[in-house]
Amino acid sequence: MTDLHPEKWDIEINAKGSLLDLKLKEVWHYRDLLVLLVRRDFISFYKQTILGPVWFFIQPVITILFYTLIFGNLAGIPVDGLPKPLFYLAGTIIWNYFADCLNKTSTVFKDNAGILGKVYFPRLIMPLSIVLSNLIRFAVQFLLFIILYIIFILKGEHIIPNIAALLLPLLIIMIASLGLGLGMIISAVTTKYRDIAFIVAFGVPLLMYATTVIYPLSVAQAKYPKYSWLIKFNPITAIIETFRYGFLGKGSFNWELLAYSIVSTIVILLTGIVIFNKVEKTFVDTV
């Protein structure tokens, strides 16, 4: 029988979907959910704590205190002549944002199997909410950076910001995309092979040492001219260096390195989206 009036259906459920279809229209429809999930993360983070949101400050403050003591004073790694706390804080807040996005996104299916196994909503909402929740943390920590920045300028430190500081929004998008993209790739693989979760657990803290968080790129280049490409190869290095260059006036900034970082970020994000889209449809069966 031929259908003379092809019927119009609102939803079609098929075995396979398009790989690059991001369902952005649906994500937009669920934007309230996105906001509520971010709110949930934020509120549940400090419920039943005395200090509440102050905890967002405490962690980076203690971290840079230890970095200053150990890497700065004990090990004596040079910091381009910048105030040590400021130098470490610049690297730490960017690195934390990346690492938090990556860690949380890489376990998104496992952590939320309860919800995702019972209700449909665009799965992309979950990783997006993670990136946004962490963006709030980043904003709070960035505020801390600005406070410290002003304190050091008032103390008479010679810090000159320059026009590259205006690249900050681009840098934030890049870190978020990198964390999101890598996290989605890992999350997709871990639904079936949990081994990767172990690699992430010890790999991410180690990766920090291959990034210019506790040392400037210039020092690494001077000391290991043969191997410094490894550090440059890491796309986060360019982000941190650009950030330091823009705000603190010191750092290895060049457009080629940044362009390389942008291209690799885009590649990682697209790969992540494609893999995520492929897995999200049936992960419930394997997780």
Add this chain to the structure above:
Amino acid sequence: MSKAIKVENLSKAYQLGDFGTGTISRDLERFWARLRGKEDPFLKIGEVNDRTIKGESDVVWSLNDINFEVEQGDAVGIIGRNGAGKSTLLKILSRVTSPTTGSIKLRGRIASLLEVGTGFHPELSGRENIYLNGAILGMRKAEIKQKFDEIVSFSGVERYIDTPVKRYSSGMYVRLAFAVAAHLESEILIVDEVLAVGDAEFQKKCLGKMGQVSKSEGRTVLFVSHNMAAVKTLCNRGIVLANGQLIYENRQLEAVSFYQTNNNTRATFEHHDDVSSAPGNENIRVLKFIIRPLTGDSISISTGVSFEMIFFNQKAGINLDATFELKNSDEIPVFHNGVLISTNNDSKTGFYTVKCTIPPNLLNAGNYSFKLIFGENQRYLLFSADDFIGFEVENESKGSNSALAPGVIHPKLDFKVSYRA
């Protein structure tokens, strides 16, 4: 009337056994087959999903070539035994997972209630959870705001609305969760046995709300349940699934009776493989359950019933008890009687046999199912199984009247009649 749901050639395969071992090599083989344009070597289409028979491959077709259509405004009951594929069908319909082959087409918005309270966060207050849960189910914030008072009054937890839900009793939790779901505005509503929660009064309220949704608001409802009484009253059509296949589709009354007459095939259960794979858990394994008439070949009202169960007990040195709960097809418990297997903390590891009889002229005609409960000290649950085994009691004609008498039981009563002019 237009169609609301159209399901075509829907199949879903699951892999049995353990993931992790051998999956990489298998994935590579699959990938290689796909590269050469061949079919997946691990999917054998056409194998019937019967869990009592050991299949050839370790892929199981949880749904096998399902086709049906649902008219707009229909309330369809999906019935079938455990493992018939009901939940898989609902999961695919609610887009939680994808089919292996085939497609489903839907008209209108779809809301599914595979569970109440999905996404409730224990630290958040009732108010915050209403918004969060509503958004997870697909409502916009403005929509929830508009219905907020209605939801709260339906749930009946006004007083606790600003208290974190972790302080709620489980009943309050469920009430609040169902209230949110009941106020979803969607053209298609999918419900999985969520009504098995809450007290009787609240269950009634939920059933009433569902009836209202399908009958007066003209929405399409798909309802999965073991509660035949609820299917009969709420639905107007029924679909029977067995071993992943759609075996019957008709009006709800016919579908329920088809299911009930075809579901008494398990009057004998015997497990032949090794003990560790028998139904049960690390405490108890049930190996054999036989139900037969006391006299004659088939069970009817006057034959009485004898049943015998063999189980393997692994908890030595405790006070073990076994309880048999018999339910009729309206899910009404007929009796709930137990036996103390050991009373002096002297249970032994090994096989126990329990035999018992139900006297003649007690059970009315109809379908019955046994629920098994094993306990320790009559308090701690060791193992329980709903609908473990079912049987049918045939009706007997009394003179010219062969209609089924109403009532849970049908005892032979000793009437004395006297007459005085």
